[in-house]
Amino acid sequence: MKIPYSWLKELVPGLPVVSELEPIFAQLGLPLEGVEEVAAPPAGVLLVAVRSAEAMPGTQLTRLTLDVGEHGERVIASGAGNAVGLPAGTMLALVSPGTELGGLTYGVRALQGVESWGMAASAKELGLGESSAGLMLFPAGTAKPGTPMRELWAADHVLDVEVTPNRADVLSALGLARDLAAFLKLDLVVPAAGPQAVGEGEIRVSLPEKGIRIERDPTQKLRFGCDRFVARTVSGLRNGPAPLWMQRRVTLAGMRSIDLIVDTSNYVMLELGQPTALYDRRDVRGDQILVAFGLRQSEVVRDLLGNEHEVGPEDLLILDGAQPEVSTVADAFETAGQPKPGDTVLGIAGIVGGDHGHVRADTTDVVIEVAHFDPVLLRRTSTRLGLKTDAVYRYERGVDPLLPERAAARLVGLLGDAGGQVHPGATVVGDPEIPGRIEATGEQIRALLGMPVDTDEMRGILSRLGCVVEGEGDALSVVPPSWRVDMAIWQDLAEEVARLHGYSHLPESLPTLRVHESNVGAEKEGVARATLRRTLAGLGAQEVVTYTFTSDEEAQKARTERPGVRLRNPLTADRTGLRTALYPSLVKAAQAHSKGDRVLIFEMGRIFPASGETERVGLLMRGPLAPRTDQAGVAGDFRAFKGLVESLAGTLGASFELRQLRGDAVPAALHPGIAGEVVWNGQSVGWLGALHPEIAQAFGLKGDTFLMEAALPLPGREWAFRDPSRAPAAWRDLAVITPAGVSYGEIAALLREHGGTLLESVEPFDVFTGEQIGAGNRSVAVRLVFRGDKTLTDAEVDPVMDALMTAVRAQGWSIREK
Numbered sequence: 001m002k003i004p005y006s007w008l009k010e011l012v013p014g015l016p017v018v019s020e021l022e023p024i025f026a027q028l029g030l031p032l033e034g035v036e037e038v039a040a041p042p043a044g045v046l047l048v049a050v051r052s053a054e055a056m057p058g059t060q061l062t063r064l065t066l067d068v069g070e071h072g073e074r075v076i077a078s079g080a081g082n083a084v085g086l087p088a089g090t091m092l093a094l095v096s097p098g099t100e101l102g103g104l105t106y107g108v109r110a111l112q113g114v115e116s117w118g119m120a121a122s123a124k125e126l127g128l129g130e131s132s133a134g135l136m137l138f139p140a141g142t143a144k145p146g147t148p149m150r151e152l153w154a155a156d157h158v159l160d161v162e163v164t165p166n167r168a169d170v171l172s173a174l175g176l177a178r179d180l181a182a183f184l185k186l187d188l189v190v191p192a193a194g195p196q197a198v199g200e201g202e203i204r205v206s207l208p209e210k211g212i213r214i215e216r217d218p219t220q221k222l223r224f225g226c227d228r229f230v231a232r233t234v235s236g237l238r239n240g241p242a243p244l245w246m247q248r249r250v251t252l253a254g255m256r257s258i259d260l261i262v263d264t265s266n267y268v269m270l271e272l273g274q275p276t277a278l279y280d281r282r283d284v285r286g287d288q289i290l291v292a293f294g295l296r297q298s299e300v301v302r303d304l305l306g307n308e309h310e311v312g313p314e315d316l317l318i319l320d321g322a323q324p325e326v327s328t329v330a331d332a333f334e335t336a337g338q339p340k341p342g343d344t345v346l347g348i349a350g351i352v353g354g355d356h357g358h359v360r361a362d363t364t365d366v367v368i369e370v371a372h373f374d375p376v377l378l379r380r381t382s383t384r385l386g387l388k389t390d391a392v393y394r395y396e397r398g399v400d401p402l403l404p405e406r407a408a409a410r411l412v413g414l415l416g417d418a419g420g421q422v423h424p425g426a427t428v429v430g431d432p433e434i435p436g437r438i439e440a441t442g443e444q445i446r447a448l449l450g451m452p453v454d455t456d457e458m459r460g461i462l463s464r465l466g467c468v469v470e471g472e473g474d475a476l477s478v479v480p481p482s483w484r485v486d487m488a489i490w491q492d493l494a495e496e497v498a499r500l501h502g503y504s505h506l507p508e509s510l511p512t513l514r515v516h517e518s519n520v521g522a523e524k525e526g527v528a529r530a531t532l533r534r535t536l537a538g539l540g541a542q543e544v545v546t547y548t549f550t551s552d553e554e555a556q557k558a559r560t561e562r563p564g565v566r567l568r569n570p571l572t573a574d575r576t577g578l579r580t581a582l583y584p585s586l587v588k589a590a591q592a593h594s595k596g597d598r599v600l601i602f603e604m605g606r607i608f609p610a611s612g613e614t615e616r617v618g619l620l621m622r623g624p625l626a627p628r629t630d631q632a633g634v635a636g637d638f639r640a641f642k643g644l645v646e647s648l649a650g651t652l653g654a655s656f657e658l659r660q661l662r663g664d665a666v667p668a669a670l671h672p673g674i675a676g677e678v679v680w681n682g683q684s685v686g687w688l689g690a691l692h693p694e695i696a697q698a699f700g701l702k703g704d705t706f707l708m709e710a711a712l713p714l715p716g717r718e719w720a721f722r723d724p725s726r727a728p729a730a731w732r733d734l735a736v737i738t739p740a741g742v743s744y745g746e747i748a749a750l751l752r753e754h755g756g757t758l759l760e761s762v763e764p765f766d767v768f769t770g771e772q773i774g775a776g777n778r779s780v781a782v783r784l785v786f787r788g789d790k791t792l793t794d795a796e797v798d799p800v801m802d803a804l805m806t807a808v809r810a811q812g813w814s815i816r817e818k
Contacts, residue, residue: 004252011177040150044099053086069146077111082134089140137241168397172273182464194413197426203231228372228430234420274407275391281365283357288321304358316349370404400483401432440490546585549575558584559668578608582618598623641706660743686710735816
């Protein structure tokens with residue numbers, strides 16, 4: 001948040017100089033992100049009064065006749081849009097001849113036959129703001145014509161304060177000043193209160209009686225949307241430029257000066273932290289305002305900038321009195337022939353004003369809205385609509401629920417000073433919740449902070465912050481001020497004591513590590529992921545981090561599920577939704593390196609299919625596993641890729657099995673004949689195989705590409721150790737003849753099932769096809785390793801071999817004798 005130093009200095013007269021503020025703000029937990037020095041306008045920039053403004057025929061220029069004080073009457077030609085039709089007496093900033101500004105020296109020059117004496121300037125041209133849309137204008141009588149502007153717009157420093165989300169109370173000049181005064185033990189000058197209301201106001205207000213539960217959860221708190229609403233009226237205004245002092249503060253705070261009415265509303269928000277809204281009274285029909293939830297059916301509402309937004313039943317709206325008193329907008333529009341909702345919406349509550357009712361240049365009578373809205377409802381609405389305004393930025397963090405009356409009084413007071421006639425009454429409805437009492441003891445706070453702070457000092461700190469502190473001895477009974485909505489538990493009191501006592505007083509001591517029992521083992525998943533990354537990197541794979549976003553076209557090319565979670569404002573056309581599989585990202589990464597000889601990459605990331613968000617690991621290999629150098633390389637075929645995954649499992653101490661997939665069970669990403677199910681520690685976790693040729697062609701990949709995708713976390717198991725067997729192994733070879741469609745995994749599973757406790761392992765070593773075993777058959781030779789507690793004899797191994805051969809024949813297969 002930006003705030004001029006001079007403003008804070010006015011509220012805290014004893015405030016130190018700017019160069020000493022950085023450590024003070026840091027100790028308050030409000031570090032300064034920067035301090036900008038803003039120079040005063042050059043001496044040759046004068047405030048001058050307009051005597052007449054005449055359009056120059058045939059041009060887009062305006063002839064301005066100006067009263068320049070001691071320089072007499074001067075004429076300039078201006079192309080600014082707001083120069084047309086300026087009322088006599090309006091003051092503007094004139095760069096007089098001989099003045100150097102922005103590296104240029106201004107003089108007298110002829111423009112369309114007019115000897116233009118200098119230049120009328122915008123805020124941006126003067127280096128005082130970002131607005132370049134028109135001239136800087138000021139009310140008549142701001143100063144004597146010819147006065148140097150630097151006398152009224154002095155040099156200043158702008159503090160850029162970092163405000164944490166819980167400290168909504170310091171999103172204003174008064175809030176910051178209040179904290180500084182409490183910390184530095186200085187006097188605080190509170191801004192003028194404004195005329196307090198006497199009697200009822202002219203505007204009737206109706207709040208919604210029906211609430212809304214977020215996500216339709218009946219166990220959640222019923223939210224009514226608005227628990228305080230204040231309406232006051234001011235008439236007889238002459239809208240135009242705001243006073244110079246107000247424009248200066250609003251501009252230095254980073255906002256654009258608009259006109260008297262809008263600037264006054266923004267000024268009160270910057271000063272007190274309370275957003276306000278002003279409506280042209282001509283559009284508040286029936287002198288009534290309705291606060292109501294949106295329609296059952298979506299309705300388009302146009303805001304004051306002309307943008308359209310689709311509101312729904314959970315959006316809180318402000319409407320004029322064209323409709324009878326209702327609790328929901330839907331109730332108001334059930335009768336055919338009545339006005340459309342968009343024609344009666346004054347604004348989307350707490351977020352943005354509507355096109356209907358917005359303040360115009362000819363507005364004379366205004367209705368002032370100052371309200372307290374539910375921060376959760378406003379945050380949801382603003383997020384869904386993509387609207388982040390200065391008002392909702394404050395509301396969603398928590399505005400003082402008792403501030404509306406005071407802010408309304410300050411606002412009508414400023415408009416009254418500008419010539420408006422303030423109606424004495426006010427309409428006040430709603431019953432807001434305020435912070436409750438907090439009980440604590442000094443010993444509790446000292447134990448939490450770990451530093452000695454006297455209980456009486458705690459009372460003084462909390463009192464300076466605006467709390468009502470009661471209790472005797474070591475007891476503290478504290479009622480926080482209404483503006484500290486973040487103070488709810490005794491630990492919050494401890495935080496405030498630490499802030500104002502000073503974190504620098506914390507004693508130097510070694511921290512005591514206390515691990516709650518619920519956190520024991522919480523690091524296991526993170527450690528497992530880190531180990532998996534290191535192991536894959538150790539096997540030669542390189543980690544990649546790709547975009548989580550994808551598009552329908554990419555999903556179609558990769559033959560995966562279309563994204564169901566869509567981005568409201570995608571950055572590019574190829575990143576419109578969240579991905580539903582990991583492998584397309586790896587294939588795209590491989591595509592970027594398609595000219596290379598070797599690609600071995602992996603990624604760990606989240607996917608978002610219709611079945612629910614999940615985390616996966618993906619591995620891709622192209623080209624040789626080990627390129628040829630002075631020695632023979634290692635071909636990057638399916639066996640090498642499978643062996644790589646087996647090595648991964650072995651290094652992690654896991655069992656790995658690959659079961660062949662056929663028919664409809666084959667994932668769409670894989671080649672129908674080279675696809676398997678990954679079984680990790682006995683659980684199915686994903687798939688492995690060759691990329692489908694049509695997908696490879698769609699992505700422009702030539703040659704074989706092998707993929708694995710598995711769910712995380714991978715199933716683990718406890719490490720166990722046992723002594724190696726001292727008995728030697730007994731080997732037997734067996735050649736099983738099966739139809740060509742039978743996989744090795746089916747053969748191995750059958751042999752393990754009937755091998756008993758003596759069978760230690762089954763490993764293939766040869767595959768044969770030929771006329772000798774019949775067409776359509778193949779012979780798979782396996783090595784069977786038997787081991788027992790002692791050296792095995794043929795008498796012990798032969799019965800097991802007989803059982804295995806019997807099982808093979810029972811399956812309809814045969815044994816190759818030679």
